[in-house]
Amino acid sequence: MEIGLNHYLVLSTILFAIGLIGVMRRKNLLLLFFATEILLNSVNIAFAAISHYYGDLTGQMFAFFVIAIAASEVAVGLGLLIVWHKRHGNIDLETMTSMRG
Amino acid sequence: MLDHILSILIFFPALAAMFGFVIHKDSIRAYGIAVSAIEFVLALWLWFGFDSAVSGMQFMEFIPLIPSFGINYILGVDGISLFIIILAAFFTLIGIASLTDTKNVKNMIITLLFLQMTMVGVFVALDAIVFYIFWELSLVPMLYIIGAWGGPLRIYASVKFFLYTFAGSLVMLVGMLFMAYFYYQATIDPMTGVGVWSFAILDWYRLILPENFQLWLFAAFFIGFAIKVPMFPFHTWLPYAHGQAPTIGSVILAAILLKMGTYAFIRFSLPLFPDASVYFMFPIAIIAIVMIIYTAMVAYAQEDIKQVVAYSSISHMGVIILGTFALNVEGITGSIFLMIAHGVVSGALFLLVGVIYDRRHTKMMSEFGGLASVMPRYATIFGLMLMASVGLPLTINFVGEFLSLLGFYQQSHMITLIAGTAIIVGAIYMLAAYKKMFFGEVTNEKNKNLPDVNKRELVALIPLSIITIWLGIYPKPILEPINNSVESVVQLMHDKAITDEAKSRIPNLIKEVEEVEISITSVEGAH
């Protein structure tokens, strides 16, 4: 039973889907950010796998930068959450509906 | 100076309007009159310098605008457009001279001057895009005039006016782009594979399109023009626009703006798509009949005198359309003449309605009655204009109406017979309205002491009355240049026609073909 590239791709997809579910169902912003991390991580697996199977380093590069991006996003995201929390005392996205229509 | 007179005619009022901002509001009226009088003199000068014997374009101007896309500032005037330009200048002049609104006169006059720029521009533009620019731009001042000085429903009316026309002309724009593209296709040099973009109308004239292309393009242009005219069933903006607009707005709308549509038919639809014109002749004629009879009946049912005149405009525009689609010299000449005639007469009628509105602040006919004894001069001028509107011989309208119907008779007897009821139904609503307003005893106390027309109003009305009769008796100075230009249009159509039907419908005037046609064979391959 050879584990091929497609296996990794399917795994990546499943994790991505989980991330999507999380993005859609989470109302707590912090937990929602968790889900976005999952999205990026799932892609990283695939990149590493492709890189491996093709014997090409570009995939690893991509994954490397994705990690960097994920880290930066956390910083900005938490900053925004802090500001919001200071003002409202919660980080529930249901409270963010002052603009609509 | 005559070399650039068209540009001067266009931009002088606009520049003057700019300067108008710094004029004090007490003297703005004098300023407006002066500017429009100069403009009118310039227009007359144009007429003076115009060579009636020449059928082609005169005073052509050319400035490259976007040459890489074939858009250039090309102007020119021929017999077809000359008189509408003069009419536009004339109506702006008397419009300003007889202006009675006192609210924001300054804005009004500046707007009118801008409007004048666009009106002149439309009729002298020989580049489709330049034409389109002025065509669209004319909506803005009118929107403002209706919306800012109009009646209680003014906003609805102005927005409706704007959007309806705007939507229609956008479809037309697509048609223009197609036209330019076909020209490009036709001029592709087989060596380089590169064609020439051109939006110049005269270039387009040289293009012969396959019939099905003509049909589609005709339809695209038609929507734009039909809404502007307005043709049934696209006419419903007009009663609102007229009903709500201030007097000056209605006057200019009826006298000039509506003519843009019919003018465009003659400038674009006929020579560009002769076969499609023949193909659609009868459907359009039927629409014209509906316009004539149906709107005349609706006019009869109106309670507001201004609406009567508004609907009557539509009815008359039906005759103009009919004459245009007679596709022969008599009909087209007649329709152009009727454009001018209707401009004068309906303009005058709206002015007259304005006169009574200024005095009583109502336009409902039931409020009046017996005005003939209170305001005899008013009644007389109104009567004259009414008779002109009804198309009595020796008034200006008759010449146009007669020629239009005469022209169409060659194409269809039955339709002309039905369309001819214009003279009956027209008389019905006009006489009924006149009777309600002027005849009978003066029953309403408020009407007992109405002053008759004053000097300012006469300044506008007398010239119009004189023109109405003068051109009714002696239309030749106008008919002749129109005729010459129309003959070249008809000949062009005949030469360009590709179907046998069209060849037989459009008369051959047996003149030497001046231009070599570019035939498109490659257009089919475009899609």
Added chain:
Amino acid sequence: MLEPVNVSLESLNLMTLAPMLIPIIGALLILIIDIAKSNLDKTLYVGISLLFLLIDFSALLSSAGVFAQDGTIMGVFDLMLIDGLAILSQFILVGASLLFIPLALTHKRFHEFSYPEFFALFLFMISGFQFMVATDNLILIFVGLETASLALYTLIAMHNRNKSFEAAVKYFTMGALAAGFFSFGAMIFYALTGSVELGQIATILEANNYADMGYVLVAVVFMLASFGFKLSLVPFHTWAPDVYEGASAAMAGYMSIVPKIAAFIVVMRMFEFLINSGVVWLEVVLYIFVVVTMTAANVWALVQTDVKRMLAYSSISHAGFVMVAILIGTTQANSALFLYWILFSFTNLGAFSMLWISRQKHLPVGQSSDHSYNKFAGMIKTAPVAATIMGLFMLSLAGLPPFALFWGKLYMISSAVTAGYTVLALIMALNSAIAGYYYLKLIVYMFMKEPVVNQDGTVYVANATMSLKTIIGFAAVGTIFAVIVVNPLLEFITAFVYNSGY
């Protein structure tokens, strides 16, 4: 063993980096100055930003000169790609930024401009966008995009009021999702071709004759979702109205132009080869996208009661309109995209600036939003010049000739016509007509109603300073006399686009 790599400095073509490095240097300078001495006036930072943007602009000019001579330049291990698209889009990016920065000099004091960091982040953001458009490497695109986006989220939030936080959080969260989509799409492309460079990807896919159509399509779907978000295509547009409303008007205007042109460039690079090699599916989907985006956004704009929100929806609609260029994919269409966007920048930035100068710190009495239509009622009476200028922008946005945007629309529709998209051309035309309504609505309020908010008109220029007025005047003049510049612009653009192979 790894061989040592020999790199000659010439082959790196470091000059290709210059335009991106200049704003970074400017940003760092600002940060350093702030560290050295705090509490300096914002005019200094505005000046520095302007200065560096101008240098950037001239650097771009020299790149343009080089491009005109030698054609496309690759640099730094072939990572940087300076072609016509990159240069044109950077001109728009930097040009619009030049127009934006002076808007910081408002009469009233707003929170974000009290930070030197604001200007630093702004310059970083520009550099991020510049990187994004000047490469065909998905990694650099991604990194540039994120740099710019993260800065942008912060800039929005720095306006410091509830709505701007809300806007920033919404934008951020959806942006994170879009980033996920992007990386997933890139991953599939990589899986397919073993490359993350768009040129390479195109070559390999074509060589394979699109054997893995399924993979390609899935990749395209995720890319579409990701850039659909950036370009605010329906249904990925939902952030746009809220973010525009939450951000300051100036920022909103800026956002309607700059991030989108960057995204357009990437989309053009990414989809053009697919469309041209006959991926019917993409054509169909893009067709649906542009039609839905144009129409739906227009329809929603109709029912808005707030001018800024209306402009937000209108910007969405314009984006849909321009997306047509991507769908058509001819040289004419791509040139039209740039022409349209340049003209749009003028007009839209002008319109938002008009909102900006009428901005008050507190809601006007009886108003529920900053820029409700009601606030502008009767403006012609109280502030005639401002009303006229605003009306001008509205007419231009509506595509009324001869104002700026008309020429863009004209050329865009013409490109549809030329490419045989007749129905699409008609839909575009009719959408312009629908759009006419809501632009007209503002004109109606300004010109035809009686004033309700105040009688002296000061509210409309409450925030005005010389620099704001200059920018608005500049935009207005550009809007009116666009016809003069269209021809040289068009020739310039067409040459650049054509020589880049698009």
Added chain:
Amino acid sequence: MEMFLYIALFAPLVGSLFAALFAASPKTLIAGVVPSLLLFISFIASSILLAYVLQTGGAIHVEMMTWMATGDLYIPFGFVVDQVSVTMMMVVTLVSTVVHVYSIGYMDHDKGFNRFFAWLSAFVFSMMILVMSDNFAGLFIGWEGVGLCSWGLIGFWYHKESATWAANEAFIMNRIADLGMLIGIFLVYWNTGTLQYEQAFAVMPSLDTEILTWMGIFLFIGAMGKSAQFPLHTWLADAMEGPTPVSALIHAATMVTAGVYLVVRANPLYDLIPDVGLFIASLGAFVAMFAASMALVNRDMKRIIAYSTLSQLGYMFVAAGLGAYWVALFHLMAHAFFKALLFLGAGNVMHAMHDELDPFKMGGLSKVMKGTFVMMTLASVALAGLFPLAGFFSKDLILEVGFVQHHYIIYSVLLFTAGLTAFYSFRLVALIFHGEERYKLFGIHPHEAYKFMLIAMSPLLLLAIVAGAMKMTYFEMVTAVLPATEYHIHSEITYWIMTIGTQLFVIAAIAFAYKKYALSKVDVPDGSSDMEKSFIYKLLYNQYYIPRFYENYFVKPYREMSHAFWKEMDILLVDATVDGIAKFIYNTGENTRDMQSGNLSTMLKWMVAGTVALLSLAVVFALAVRYLGV
């Protein structure tokens, strides 16, 4: 001679404009005198022209200027004075001079004195254009011009509802016919290429009969309107709302005969289409009797005379239709004289009776109004066609034409009508001038009209008496341009039997009328007598219910339809569709804006939903490619 032509033509116009100068000012005598003088000048000029025509036998043809010229169409203002038009000119100028002078007295107390003369002279001018024009378009100018003036004059007392209504009715009815005329003109133009009489008629023989038939029919429709032939006749009776001189001039002597003039003028055309001619004759005969029957019971003096006019027009059309153009023209002339006289006499009576029109309320006026009495009686005699007055010569001639051409039905109808004519004419005379002085019941003190009015009428009286004598001169003159057919009954005996028989029949009718209305006691009818209850009486009295029919089946539906078109169609259908489209778009926005709920979670879901939707599309497509090889 051209100068006289222009004088004859433009003198009335000058008079009209002169009077119009004073239109808005209070009564000025000069505004009446000057136009009358000018008309007299016109009359003199016409007479000179007549003399010229008589002498030379030629025609004067001038072309003043171009009117319309476009394409192949060329219409000048061209005028021709030939035997036919000069006859008409004479009639017109003479009668109108008389009427003008008469009106100075008649309109003496009217506020609109000046305006009246402006209109009246304008009418004469139009009529002159009508008869003098050398082409169909010029004819049409006059045609419409007289229509306009007729409108202005019928509605002269515009404060009266009935007057203005009648004016509009007249105008509109005429317009209906004018459409026919216009189409006729178009037919002429497109088939002959010109509108000049001479050239057009020259081409006509070479044309298809069918086309000619249509031409004839449409032109005749025009004539039917102006000459108030059935079914377009109702306006004429209503037109009596105008001042009486107007009725005399327009609705008796001149305008209504324009139709006859047209047929006569177009004789080369109608000669080519005898079928249409027969139709015209039959219609004429029908109208003659039809109108006479209505005159029998009417109780409005002016209407009775109007019906009589209608009836006589029928006679003229019989003659014209049967090709006896010169007879028609001759009767036209004679009729103009005695009918105008009759109307003017009626005007005197009205004045005397303070605008009372019901002859049943008069009676015995012969004592106070001797002059008028004589004139009206003589005019009635002429109308009845008794020897030796004008009517005898002209009317009997028409009977003969019918007889000679073997149209016996037409002949009998006309003969019978002659009796009716005599009856109603003398019924009127008897009721007005004889019997009890019923007017006293109403407290009226009648008085004779001004002397000068009577003097003004005298030329007409003279002509009514002697016109018949000019028959042969006239015949010789007009046959230069009209077909010179003489109508002689071959057998002398038949001729005498017929003539005397006719005369006796007429006299009997007169006697009957006198017996019934002058010698026996007459009550003012109150609807109670048996006769008044009879169906025939009601039918006749209500004008065969035709006006009501028109009101119910044309006017009312038109009004209702107009209203429906406006309210139901224009507003509820056409405009509502336009607004509906706009509203639909707007409401779509209103209904779907909830998509933008402002909730971040929903936004994210939309994004994912969009992606999933795209994915499904992509996968379906991809699978199709993979497995179906699309």
Added chain:
Amino acid sequence: MFEAIAFYLFSFLTITMFFIAVTTSQALYALTALAAGMIFISAFFFILGADFLGAIQIVVYSGAVMALYAFGMMFFDTTRDVKEKQGNKFIVVGMGVLAAVLVVVIFAAPIVGDNIVALYPMTEGAGNTQEVGMVLFTKYLVPFEVAAVMLLVAMIAGIVLAGKKMDISLTLTSDDKIEEDENNKKVLL
């Protein structure tokens, strides 16, 4: 064989962990599960020979990011149960699953591997870190530097947003008030 077992084991573990991370109502569980999932992912990296990446994964994610989140959680006090109202769960899960299924349908087919050339092939005998460094500092030097800028941006953003200066909004304070405060030398800026 070993590879297969490892793959399935870690697949199971990551999927489970991430699933818990998105479904649990306990924020702490979610955080822990996420951190665990991250670490399991690094296992894949090691399996695939991307040692450098695996190391980075553990350091950056489990070290830095998770720590940040943990601090955040403490700050926001979300350690208690999070009540999340759910609308229609079916839509959420349905769309997620559908997305997965759709993509998986495509991914089930092998990729046509023609014409793929490794641009930056792995070199025999060099360590992964060495290889990565080689590429990173040549070809990807620019993205690397940009990433540095991005981190700088993120840092500034974090500082600015969380800073004290954001507490009082100039945007909402009227200009007069600001003047006054400045004149009173209150430290606002």
